[in-house]
Amino acid sequence: MKPIISPSILSADFGYLARDIEMINQSEAEWVHIDIMDGVFVPNISFGFPVLKYVAKLSEKPLDVHLMIVQPEKFIPEVKALGAYIMNVHYEACPHLHRVVQQIREAGMQPAITINPATPVAMLKDVIRDVYMVLVMSVNPGFGGQKFIEHSIEKVRELRELISITGSQALIEVDGGVNLETGARLVKAGADALVAGNFVFSATDPEEAIRTLRNLV
Ligand code: DX5
Ligand code: ZN
Numbered sequence: 001m002k003p004i005i006s007p008s009i010l011s012a013d014f015g016y017l018a019r020d021i022e023m024i025n026q027s028e029a030e031w032v033h034i035d036i037m038d039g040v041f042v043p044n045i046s047f048g049f050p051v052l053k054y055v056a057k058l059s060e061k062p063l064d065v066h067l068m069i070v071q072p073e074k075f076i077p078e079v080k081a082l083g084a085y086i087m088n089v090h091y092e093a094c095p096h097l098h099r100v101v102q103q104i105r106e107a108g109m110q111p112a113i114t115i116n117p118a119t120p121v122a123m124l125k126d127v128i129r130d131v132y133m134v135l136v137m138s139v140n141p142g143f144g145g146q147k148f149i150e151h152s153i154e155k156v157r158e159l160r161e162l163i164s165i166t167g168s169q170a171l172i173e174v175d176g177g178v179n180l181e182t183g184a185r186l187v188k189a190g191a192d193a194l195v196a197g198n199f200v201f202s203a204t205d206p207e208e209a210i211r212t213l214r215n216l217v
Contacts, residue, residue, distance in 0.1 A: 003187050005214045006033040006064045006173065007206075008197035009055065010046055011144040020201070021058045027210040031064040031085065033175070033195045035141075038069035041093055042142035049078050056082040064195075066114060066175065068141045069093065073100045080107045088112040088135050091119055101130050112173070116141065117149050121158040128168040133193070134159055138186075139176030144197040148177025153189050160190030184216045 007029050012020035024032050034052060039045040056063060062085030067075065072089040079087050087109045094100045097113065104111035110132035113124060117137055124134060136159065138152035156172055163170050173193035174186050183194050196213060203209035 001192070002214055002217065003183070003191060004030040004171075004173075004193035005210050006031040006193055006195045007200045007210060008033040008035055008144065008175070008195050010035045011197035011201035013201070014047075017055065018058055020206075021055060023207055024210075025058075025060040027207045028214045029061055029210050030193070032059050032061045033064045033066060033197075034084075036065065036067050036069060037142065041070045041090065042068040044142040049075075049082070052082055056084075062086070064088070064173075066135065066195075067093075073103055076103055076107050076109075080109060084109055086110045086112050086133060088114045088133070090114045090116065090141075091123060092116055098127055098130065101127060105130075114141075114175075115155075117152065121155055121162055124159075125162065125166070128162060128166050128170055131168075131170050133171040133173055135173045135175055135195075136191075137176055138174050138178070138182070141176070145202075146177055148179075148182045152176075153185055156186055156189040156191050178213070180212060180216055183213055187217050 007024050035046050037044050037046040064086045065084045066088040087104045101111040112133035114135040138149050139146035171192040174191045175195035178194045178196045179199045200206045200209045
């Protein structure tokens with residue numbers, strides 16, 4: 001199966017955001033990945049809803065929204081108002097994760113749980129059947145262009161196993177340090193979707209970079 005590609009606009013040129021979103025529209029990307037940061041849950045701030053309103057208007061691809069913020073449930077209405085397809089919340093940011101997952105679904109979006117590199121896959125056992133997707137962070141969240149954490153390959157295998165023994169339908173997405181080499185190994189380990197920021201936007205031909213990543217298997 002070809003992986004779903006979700007280019008992260010965190011690495012786009014914000015001076016030419018409309019041009020970069022149009023490139024994604026024309027590409028083989030399935031979704032567009034949107035990283036929202038608050039400077040509290042992660043040591044960086046990206047962009048907020050006033051900017052994303054225009055991103056949403058320009059994008060023809062479904063929005064894969066990744067919230068790296070504390071209390072993400074507070075922003076369910078704002079994410080919904082963007083027309084988001086997927087709302088990713090961090091396991092580490094939600095003490096009442098089961099409730100948040102239900103709230104996202106009730107709002108009409110696909111709920112996804114993101115786990116940091118230090119969070120074991122096993123922590124998802126009791127919620128895995130309730131989610132559309134699990135997003136495995138293969139770098140510590142907060143910045144684009146970081147080095148891939150090797151252990152993530154093993155985590156994808158463990159997650160594939162957990163999904164199969166529980167009868168869950170959850171997709172597996174991976175985010176951080178994805179390129180042709182890590183991407184191929186992640187897909188082999190069981191990843192369904194790959195987020196790519198730096199790999200896409202530092203390429204001379206970003207649309208071709210997306211095509212290559214999508215067709216690596
Ligand atoms: C990191 C973000 C990622 C980031 C990935 O906190 O969640 O989505 O944009 O960037 P690359 O692909 O450059 O590692
Ligand atoms: Zn992300």
